[in-house]
Amino acid sequence: xxxxxxxxxxxxxxxxxxxxxxxxxxxxxxxxxxxxxxxxxxxxxxxxxxxxxxxxxxxxxxxxxxxxxxxxxxxxxxxxxxxxxxxxxxxxxxxxxxxxxxxxxxxxxxxxxxxxxxxxxxxxxxxxxxxxxxxxxxxxxxxxxxxxxxxxxxxxxxxxxxxxxxxxxxxxxxxxxxxxxxxxxxxxxxxxxxxxxxxxxxxxxxxxxxxxxxxxxxxxxxxxxxxxxxxxxxxxxxxxxxxxxxxxxxxxxxxxxxxxxxxxxxxxxxxxxxxxxxxxxxxxxxxxxxxxxxxxxxxxxxxxxxxxxxxxxxxxxxxxxxxxxxxxxxxxxxxxxxxxxxxxxxxxxxxxxxxxxxxxxxxxxxxxxxxxxxxxxxxx
Numbered sequence: 001x002x003x004x005x006x007x008x009x010x011x012x013x014x015x016x017x018x019x020x021x022x023x024x025x026x027x028x029x030x031x032x033x034x035x036x037x038x039x040x041x042x043x044x045x046x047x048x049x050x051x052x053x054x055x056x057x058x059x060x061x062x063x064x065x066x067x068x069x070x071x072x073x074x075x076x077x078x079x080x081x082x083x084x085x086x087x088x089x090x091x092x093x094x095x096x097x098x099x100x101x102x103x104x105x106x107x108x109x110x111x112x113x114x115x116x117x118x119x120x121x122x123x124x125x126x127x128x129x130x131x132x133x134x135x136x137x138x139x140x141x142x143x144x145x146x147x148x149x150x151x152x153x154x155x156x157x158x159x160x161x162x163x164x165x166x167x168x169x170x171x172x173x174x175x176x177x178x179x180x181x182x183x184x185x186x187x188x189x190x191x192x193x194x195x196x197x198x199x200x201x202x203x204x205x206x207x208x209x210x211x212x213x214x215x216x217x218x219x220x221x222x223x224x225x226x227x228x229x230x231x232x233x234x235x236x237x238x239x240x241x242x243x244x245x246x247x248x249x250x251x252x253x254x255x256x257x258x259x260x261x262x263x264x265x266x267x268x269x270x271x272x273x274x275x276x277x278x279x280x281x282x283x284x285x286x287x288x289x290x291x292x293x294x295x296x297x298x299x300x301x302x303x304x305x306x307x308x309x310x311x312x313x314x315x316x317x318x319x320x321x322x323x324x325x326x327x328x329x330x331x332x333x334x335x336x337x338x339x340x341x342x343x344x345x346x347x348x349x350x351x352x353x354x355x356x357x358x359x360x361x362x363x364x365x366x367x368x369x370x371x372x373x374x375x376x377x378x379x380x
Contacts, residue, residue, distance in 0.1 A: 003018075003039065003042060003043065005039065009030060010030070010035060010039060013027050013030065013031065013043070014039075014043060017043045017046055017047060017283065018046070020050075020286070022286055023283060023284055023286070025232055025233070025236060028232035028235065028236070028280065028283075028284050029228055029229065029232050031280055031283060032228040032231060032232060032276070032280055033228050037272055037275060037276060037279075040276060040279040040280065040283075040309075041275065041279050041308060041309040041310070043279070043283055044278070044279035044280075044282040044283050044309050044310030045308055045309065045310065047282050047283060047286070047310065048282055048291070048310045048311070048312055051289060051312070052289075052290070052312040054348075054349055054350050055312065055349065055350050055351075055352045055374060056307050056312060056313065056314060056344040056347070056349035056350065056351055056352070057290065057312060057313040057314075057352055057353075057354045057358065058313070058314055058315065058316050058317075058337075058340045058344065058351060058352075058353060058354070059109060059110055059315070059316035059317075059353060059354050059355060059356065059361070060106065060107050060108050060109055060110070060316055060317050060337060060353065060361070061103075061108055061109065061110040061111065061112055061315075061316040061317060062099070062100075062102065062103035062106065062108045062110075062111050062112070062317070063111075063112045063113075064091075064096070064099050064100075064111055064112070064113045064133075065113075065114060065115040065116075066090065066091040066096065066113065066115045066126075066129050067088075067089065067090040067091065067115045067116050067118045067121070068080055068081045068087070068088060068089060068115065068116045069081055069082070069083050069088050069089075069090060069116045069118040069119075069120075070115075070116030070117050070118070071116075071117045071118075071119045071152075072117060072148075072193070072195055072196055073195075078257070080116055081116070083118075083119075083120065090118060090121070091129070093128070093132050096129060096132045096133060096136070097132060097136045099111075100132075100133050100136045100137045100140065101136065101137065103137065103140060104137045104139075104140065106317070107337075107363070107366070107368065108140055108317070109140065109141060109355045109356070109361055109368065109370075110140065110141045110142075110143055110316070110355065110356045111133060111137075111140050111141070111142055111143070111144075112143050112144070112177060113129065113130070113133070113142060113143070113144035113145065114144065114145065114146055114149065114177060114179055115149075117148070117149065117152045122156070123153050123156055123157045123164075123167075126145075126149070126153060127167060127168065127171050128171075129144075130142055130144060130168055130171040130172050130173055131171040131172060133172065134171060134172025135172075138172070141174040141175065141355060141356040141357075142172050142173055142174045142175075143174060143175045143176065143177055143356055144168070144173055144176070144177070145168065145173070145176060145177075146176070146177055146178070146179040146180035147176075147180050147197055147201060147202040147204075147205035147206060148179070148180035148196055148197045148202075149180075150164055150165065150168075150176075150205045151197040151201050151205060152197075161204060161205055161208050162208050162211075162212070165205075165208060165209055165212055165214070166212065169212065169214070173214070174214075174356065175214055175215045175216060175217075175249075175356055175357070176205075176206070176209055176214055176215075176216035176217070177216070177217050177219075178216060178217030178218040178219040178248075178250070178251070178252060179219055180196070180197065180202060180219075181199075181202055181218060181219045181220060181221070181234070182196075182220075182221040183220065183221060183222075183224075183226045183230050183231070183234055184199035184202070184230075184233065184234045184237050185199075185226070185230040185233060185234070186198060186199065188225060188226050188230055191225050192221075192224060192225060192263070199237070203237070203241055206218075206241065206245075206247065206248075207241060207244070207245060207247075209247065210245035210246075210247025210248075211245070214247070215247055215248075215249050215356075215357060216247060216248060216249070217248065217249055217250045217251070217252060217292075218238050218248050218250075218251050218252070218288075219251070219252045219253070219254050220234050220235070220251075220253050220254065220277075220281075221254045221255075221256055222253060222254070222255060222256065222269065222273070222277050223255050223256040223266070223268065223269030223273060224256040224258075224263060224266055225263075225266075231277070231280070232284070235280070235281060235284040235285060236284065238251065238285065238288075239284065239285055239286070239287060239288075242285070242287045242288060243287060246287070248288055249288075249289065249290060249357070249358060250288070250289075250290040250291070250292050250313060251281050251285050251288050251290070251291050251292065252291075252292040252294050252315075253274075253277040253278055253281050253291075254294065254297055255268065255269045255273070255274055255277075255297055255298065256268065256269065257297070271302050271305070274298055274302050274306070275302070275305060275306060275309045278291060278293055278306045278309045278310045278311050279309045279310045281310065282309075282310025282311070283310070289358070290312055290313050290358065291310050291311045291312060291313070292311060292313040292314070292315055293306035293307065293311035293313070293314050293315075294314075294315050295314050295315055295335070295343070296315065300343055303343065304343055304344075304346060304347040305347070307344070307347045307348075307349050308347065308348075313354075314340065314343065314344065316340070317335055317336065317337060317340065337353070352374055354374075355370050357370075357373075358373050358374075359371055359372060359373050359374075360372065360373070360374050
């Protein structure tokens with residue numbers, strides 16, 4: 001049932017949402033800059049429940065950052081280290097195996113792999129990371145490497161992006177995360193990550209991955225130097241590629257955490273902005289099935305609220321998250337399945353464990369398998 005609003009401009013948007021009509025750039029800008037949060041949340045929740053019913057998704061996963069040594073010096077990053085820094089580290093094969101076996105013991109269905117661009121390591125070293133993980137636990141899905149890393153591999157091998165991705169798939173890569181997007185506007189990128197792969201490269205990598213049959217996620221880093229126009233432009237560029245490839249699974253808005261970065265003078269986004277970005281994403285990305293409230297970044301209570309502001313996924317058990325904690329995150333580095341269930345149920349939603357590809361996970365003791373995707377219409 002459409003909302004009845006006093007502002008005729010907002011009423012027109014509410015009427016569009018009620019009939020699943022696509023919102024424009026101007027609509028998005030109005031929602032970002034002027035819509036009250038309550039109205040924005042109500043509209044986003046309509047779309048959320050239309051797509052995903054009362055379900056809230058989570059997965060049992062583990063993070064692995066094989067090195068923090070990085071050639072880039074992105075101003076927003078607290079994770080990177082120089083080769084001779086005291087905090088610098090690089091995993092050995094045995095360390096990789098130990099981490100993956102730890103994931104298997106905890107029932108993980110996914111391992112999430114991203115890290116620094118180590119200038120002393122060859123492409124074969126990065127390829128070996130995937131190979132070792134896959135050979136150790138072939139049943140665990142490997143979601144790895146952002147377009148920034150894939151572009152670096154193409155640079156050091158002097159090979160096309162497609163070739164790099166094909167090599168990774170052969171080694172065991174199953175899908176790709178959505179990091180490295182930050183904000184697509186090039187002027188903003190020059191201020192926060194000047195030497196990083198540009199937005200054209202980011203889109204080229206994801207387009208190529210989708211052509212190869214890989215699914216991927218997408219992100220947006222907000223709350224730094226960007227403005228509303230940059231955020232809406234970012235979302236619409238993602239929507240355009242999704243129209244073409246249908247390869248994105250989930251969108252994850254990521255709040256900038258300023259501690260221990262070169263932008264530490266910026267105030268961290270508050271809960272109101274966090275919820276606004278979740279809701280805005282749900283309304284603008286009409287061709288994305290899922291919007292994720294990343295609890296590690298948002299905090300548990302905000303993630304719960306986000307499940308009524310457009311989000312239908314809260315990520316997973318995580319374990320060993322470093323990137324946000326290096327930037328000052330106060331949340332735990334992991335959460336048990338029982339804690340995730342409690343968090344979701346307290347928010348009035350039904351928890352559903354998924355695998356990386358959003359198929360229901362069926363557990364029988366220590367064994368697990370995957371079933372068919374769960375759709376909102378099944379949520380009777």
